[in-house]
Amino acid sequence: MSPRPLRLRKISNPPIISGFKPYGNKKSECKPGIVFLQIEEYEALRLCDYNMFNHHQASETMDISRPTLTRIYARARQKIAEALVLGKQIIIEGGKIYFDSEWFSCKACGCYFNNPDKQEEIKVCPLCKSTNFSNYEPIHEEPEESLTRCNNICICPACGFEQPHRFGFPCKEEICPKCRSNMVRKWTPHSRDF
């Protein structure tokens, strides 16, 4: 059985350099190698050690679980320690990642825009130059909404009254507004008689 596919790690700040090189090798006979630090490991290190987030906050920023973040972080430290101790070169590349950026919405012209360059702060709306904009959270509830939308119907076994099913509320706990009896889900075995 193949392992479960990795969850994509969200990178909000890609590294500005592509690696590090050691200098001043004291033992010229030893051959330095290369350590490949993944971008997700760099991001975990940046959040935990540079931004001083705890693992829980960092995992939410990267959109992964807390144990996964801790594993990535442990791997990052192990690799950097290896590079420092053995005088190896560090190359930052690869990893199962996607890039994300902050989004804003402009109140004046009604557009949405993102900030692709983290180093520069956005001061005016790029379209209408208005300063009246605010942070915009892309609504994560959209996929949830499609889950909560269902075409099921609750039916009253006593009087036959029907109403659309409400997600998260069991039909048998719904009370019929007409005759005050408990309702059942329509088109299921226990409602087939009605």
Add this chain to the structure above:
Amino acid sequence: MKVAITSIGNSLESKLDQRFGRCGFFIIYDTETKGMEFIPNPNKDAQEGAGPASVQLVASRNVQKIISGEFGIKIKSLLDSLKIQMIVFKEPEKTIQEIINMLNN
């Protein structure tokens, strides 16, 4: 600075295309020289992969901003890594001329 605008037709009176990957024309507008270039989108009727192909086309013109009505899920991360700013403008009635006037204000 160059800005790409998605358009339905190839004139200044045409309206903003609400799709990015399969829009009719790309208009590359240079805010400094006020010059503009109309590029017909070769991926207009593509079965799949229209978005990434369009990104490649637009990125080859060194634009820094793209104005469109909607960006697909594949494009967002691609443009983020290319550091191109996306501007989502959900006003299908706006013409290209009006958008250029907004940029010049």
